[in-house]
Amino acid sequence: MSKETARRVRIALVGNPNTGKTTLFNRLTGARQKIGNYPGVTVEKKSGYWESGGRTFTLVDLPGTYSLAASSPDERVALDFLAGHLDSEEKPDGVVCVVDASNVVRNLFLASQVADLGLPMVIALNMADAADRAGISIDPALLSRRLGVPVVRMVATRGEGIDALGHAVVQAVDHGALMAQVPWPEAVDRAVKYLAAGLEKEGASRLAPGELRRILFDPRSAVLERAGWPAGSDPAPLLGASRDVLSAAGWHPLSAEALLRYEHLGHLTSAAVKFPEKRRRSLTERLDTVLTHRVWGLAVFVLMMLVVFQSIYRWAGPFMEVIEVVIAHVGQLVAPWFAPWPALQSLIVDGVVGGVGGVIIFLPQILILFFFIALLEDTGYMARGAFLMDKMFGWCGLNGKSFVPMLSSYACAIPGVLAARTIEDPRARLTTILVSPLMSCSARLPVYTLMIGAFIEPSFGAALAGGMLFAIHLVGLAVAVPVAWAVNKFVLHTRPQPFLLEMPPYRLPRLRDIFWRMWERAREFLVRAGTVIVAMTIVIWALVYFPRPAEVREGVMADLSVLNDSSAIDRAVDAAYLEQSYLARAGRAxxxxxxxxxxxxxxxxxxxxxxPAREVIIATLGTIYGVGHDADEASGDLRSALARDFWTHGPRAGHPVFTVPVALAVMVFFALCLQCGATVAVMAKEAGWRWALFGFAYMTALAWLGAVLTFQLGTLWLG
Amino acid sequence: MNGEICPLAALRAGDRGRVQPGGSERPAWQRLLAMGLLPGTEVAVIQVAPLGDPIEIEFGGLRLSLRKSDATAVQVLRLG
Structure with a gap:
């Protein structure tokens, strides 16, 4: 190819779910990948550059699917892309079909459909190590001859076969290697001709035979739209008549394709793929008799969740304290450098360092949580958990797989929302994302502790206080169920997807893979949530810091000149500044x-x-009440300051500000409100800004409503 | 009863059935076909989840979790 006409070769990556396709994509493209969007669908567009043998390919990772028979817009993406109808791009130059070596025939079904579209192909026989262990023997060279396309044995997680794959792709693209076609019976060809004639009559564009077969075989094929079928016209009569041609020949039109393809694939692979005499998967079967049992399985599952949950709180705690200390030290270290410019000093210490600290403090929880999630996924237990939970979650429009995001959100909603990606059904995924932030995350705990410690425990005792703490954690969950149901019923309009979940054989996970995934997710959190948290912290800092007229300080100094306690004077100055800051004006308004x-x-x-971040209220109240902005939720000074506060004017003048109903209302407000800019940002990235803002709006409204009800009913009841 | 034709959803844990010819437009059925649950294939119900739904089935070496509402689309000959 001359330089002018040479353009980068485009390769599509297809395959069933759970074949290691994503691992392979990451291996091949490394850091040179970018994520974009296809218009109108929730599926991400993943593409990247792959260098092999001196050539550079553009690699596009299509969503994992079992078949090109698309019933939802998301599923159509693969078909549209391969047929050249997506994004005004042409058909790819070639396809790499990732096949699970332990399930060759099943995985080749998709490859066979892709080949029908006339695309050069390479079969990547991945996870070959697992097939070896299961006693399955495959002869790649023989298989390649039978199929007519290169077959490369691979273990993508170890990097085996990557180079060979590159050579095979070059070979396939240059020579146009096409997989052996299904020998369609004559009835199929006649039906296709009938269909083509009918389409032409309606003015639809000419389609390749492979595309026509898709229209024939799929109940509602996306190709029909692309062909330019006139919008008002009903295709059912034409489709019905074309399929009648098949029925007349003795085929059931909706299962004909599967039967014919599997028969064909069976012939092609019988010599090259050999299964062992004895089945070796008994360990999985034996484990499943307990782990999916309706009683014991459930018990094990609940236990597992408790372990995960407890671990996060127990193990993260010490690390978080260390981080707090380090951040405080950094602040103190850096402060003197900016002493001549007090505003800048405050910005750096309180805004930037404080903001970054506010991000890093989440890391221990996130790392531990993602460690467990990766462990559950890699061992294969995740699918069993989803199986056990599906009915309960499915009732309100969620999905068995929602249990991981919702569990995660009890620690922190940010990794929870990110974890929702494993849910293929877009409707269930969106509902899960919208509802997960209602789970009481650990950032809410300081607020609960402060309110309960200051107002519940003194009046009602430690036992009730403990019960209250437990109960407030359940408020979010209790609200989430009707909200999920309502969102599903009234707000979402996509069709629910079938919930078919493959339960892979149990296996021992590789620690290296787990750590890598754990780190990847943590990095994503740092970058995405991190920038938002720091930005919002700086904004709030500015609203609290300004305006800063010198008269305020002078006034306080004059009033307190008799005191010798410089720190008390400083705290009073801070309180006075806060009282006239922009934020306080907004608060009064x-x-x-x-x-x-x-x-x-x-x-x-x-x-x-x-x-921006919930726990800021502690420091803010500390400042307002003159206790100092490093007060924490256990601070006795802060608690007594709150308890001694009285209304100075208005209908409640003379009464204490913090009554038990008020404390409860504050807790309920924090339980239900989405006070976490980072979560909103992550929701926006995962589901779009429209849904993120909707989530913010509905939760704020619910929080207000909950707080009002709690206060009003509480005052009525407790007097 | 063995030998009767019933929906897959009607089988209990431990039952086996043979898929009957036919087909449905339901996306679940189309996906099961793509996974190899063809007419003539034998399918076994391994377990039933708490609350009776979903069911864990096995066919052709594949284990799958399937909701009963989707399993009604598949007609099987009960084998016992």
Whole structure:
């Protein structure tokens, strides 16, 4: 090819789910991949550059699927791309079909359909190590001769076969290697001709035989639209008549393709693929008799969840404390450098360092959580968990697989929302994403601790306080169920997908793979959520810091000049500045909105300040009440300061601000509100800004409603 | 009863059946076909989940979790 006409060769990557296709894609493209969007679908467009043998290919990773018979817009992506109808791009130059070596015939079904579209192909026989262990013997050279396309034995996780794959792709593309076609019976050809004639009459464009067969075989093929079938016209009569041609010959039109393809594939592979005499999968069967048992399986599952949950809290705690100390030290270290410019100093120390600290503090939880998720996935237990949970979740429009995101969200919703990617059904995935932030994450715990410790425990005792803490964690879950149901019924309009979940054989995971995935997800969190958290922390910092007229400081100093306690004076100065800051003005302006929930302006300011990150309210209240902004939820000073606060004017003048109903209302508000800019950002990335904002709006509304109800009913009941 | 034709959803844990000819437009059925649950194939029900749904089936070496609402699309000859 001359330089002018030479353009990069485009290769599509297809395969069934669970074949290691994504691992292979990552291996081949490394860091040179980019993620984009196909219009109108939730599936991401993953493409990247693959260098092999001195040539560079553009590699596009298509969604894993069992068949090109697409029933949803997401499933259509693969078919549209391969037929050259997507994104105004042409057909790819070649296809690499990733095949699970332990299930060759089943995986080749898709390859056979792809080959029908006339695309050069290479078969990547992946996970060959597992097939070896199962006693399955495959002769790649013989298989290649029978199929008519290169077959490369691979173990993508170890990098085996990568070079050979590159050579095979070059060979296939240059020589146009096409897989052996199914010998269609004459009835099929007649039906296709009938269909083609009918399409032409309606003015639809000419289609290749492979595409016509898709229209013939698939109940509602996407190709029909692409062919330019007139919108108002009903294709059913034409389709029915074409399929009648098949029926007349004794074929059932909707199962003809599968029967014919599998027969053909059986012939092609019988000599090259040999199975062992004895079945060696008894370990999986024996484990499953317990693990999927309706009683014992459930018990094991609940136990497993408790272990994961406990581990996150227990193991993350010490690391988080260390991080807090380190961040504080960094702040102190850096502060003197900016001493001449107090505003900049505050920005750097409170805004930037504080913001970055606020991001890093999440890392221990996220790492531990993703470690467990990767472990559950790689061992194969995840599918069993989804199996056990599906009925419960399916009732309200979620999915058995939703249990991981929702469990994760009890630690932190950010990895929870990211984990929702494993749910293929877009409707269930979206519902899961919208509902996961209702799970009480660990950032809410300081607020609960403060309120319960200051107002519940003194009046009602430790036992009730403990019960209250447990109960407030369930509030989110209790609300999530009707919300999920409502969202599904009234808001979402896509058709529910069938829930078919493959249960892979159990296997021992490789620690290296688990750590790699754990690290990948953590890195993603740092970059995505991290930037948002830091940005929002700086914004709130600015609203709290400014305006900063010197008169305020002078006024406080004058009032307190008799005191010798410089730290007390500093705290009073801080409190005074905060009281006239922009944020406080906003708090006072918005206080009427929160009045039905019993919040005064200080609580309102605390609530506003917490929108980027919930636990900020502790430090904010600490500052407002003059206790110092490094007060924490266990601070006795802060608790007594809150308890001693009285309304100075208005209908409740003379009464304490923090009554038990108010404390409960604050907890309920925090339980239900999406006060986490990072979560909103991640939701936006996973589901789009429209849904992220909808999630924010509905949760804020629910939180307000919950707080108001709690306060009003609480005051009525407790007096 | 053995020898009767019934939906796959009607089989209990431990039952086996042979898929009957036919087909449905249901996406679940189309996907099962693609996975190899062809007319003439033998399928076994391994377990039933708590609350009766979904069911774990096995055919051709593949283990699958299937909701009963999707399993009704498949007609089988009960083998015992």
């Amino acid at each position: 918005l206080q009427p909105v929160f009045d039905p929930a019993g919040f005064d302006w200080k609580i309102t300011v605390g609530v506003l300040a917490s929108f």
